[in-house]
Amino acid sequence: SQTIHQWPATLVQPVGSPLSLECTVEGTSNPNLYWYRQAAGRGLQLLFYSVGIGQISSEVPQNLSASRPQDRQFILSSKKLLLSDSGFYLCAWGQGRASEKLFFGSGTQLSVL
Amino acid sequence: GQSLEQPSEVTAVEGAIVQINCTYQTSGFYGLSWYQQHDGGAPTFLSYNGLDGLEETGRFSSFLSRSDSYGYLLLQELQMKDSASYFCAVNSGTGGFKTIFGAGTRLFVKA
Numbered sequence: 001s002q003t004i005h006q007w008p009a010t011l012v013q014p015v016g017s018p019l020s021l022e023c024t025v026e027g028t029s030n031p032n033l034y035w036y037r038q039a040a041g042r043g044l045q046l047l048f049y050s051v052g053i054g055q056i057s058s059e060v061p062q063n064l065s066a067s068r069p070q071d072r073q074f075i076l077s078s079k080k081l082l083l084s085d086s087g088f089y090l091c092a093w094g095q096g097r098a099s100e101k102l103f104f105g106s107g108t109q110l111s112v113l
Numbered sequence: 114g115q116s117l118e119q120p121s122e123v124t125a126v127e128g129a130i131v132q133i134n135c136t137y138q139t140s141g142f143y144g145l146s147w148y149q150q151h152d153g154g155a156p157t158f159l160s161y162n163g164l165d166g167l168e169e170t171g172r173f174s175s176f177l178s179r180s181d182s183y184g185y186l187l188l189q190e191l192q193m194k195d196s197a198s199y200f201c202a203v204n205s206g207t208g209g210f211k212t213i214f215g216a217g218t219r220l221f222v223k224a
């Protein structure tokens with residue numbers, strides 16, 4: 001069966017510090033991968049998605065970047081965090097011809113202070 | 114761009130039926146899906162509609178009308194554990210891989 005791992009669960013970082021969040025998927029090959037951010041009580045904002053190694057589509061952020069160095073690994077990074085980067089970060093992989101069904105990791109609660 | 118609209122809150126009593134509506138605007142529409150999220154947890158997939166009509170999965174059903182850019186999630190025989198946030202999401206863009214979520218509907222189930 002497929003599983004998705006995301007870590008850490010909680011992270012507190014000072015403004016201006018770097019960020020690296022990692023997500024890995026097991027039990028499937030060539031998954032479509034996603035990074036979302038969720039503010040408290042709000043919807044999910046699509047940040048990046050990837051349909052293959054080295055293929056990254058960026059939706060929103062100016063301060064964040066994503067990389068996919070291996071088939072089942074998706075990394076979210078920042079060189080210098082801003083206060084506005086705080087939020088709940090969720091990694092997901094998509095099942096189906098058009099990723100009709102997304103499976104989410106357990107999320108990382110990031111607080112930038 | 115894409116936009117989705119759904120009510121911010123819905124309240125219903127245990128055992129009742131509730132319908133959560135979703136209207137969307139997007140280009141390259143592939144389908145509409147629904148997710149449930151409990152406080153502090155990650156979203157979990159409930160249902161997907163790629164074609165017009167009704168899809169039924171146990172107590173949950175979902176409907177899509179592509180011509181109206183409209184869909185809904187129907188929850189029957191409500192239970193207290195159904196209290197959660199419900200999100201509609203559209204698959205769009207090249208290949209349909211771009212999945213955009215609505216702001217979510219908070220469902221409160223009362224005894």
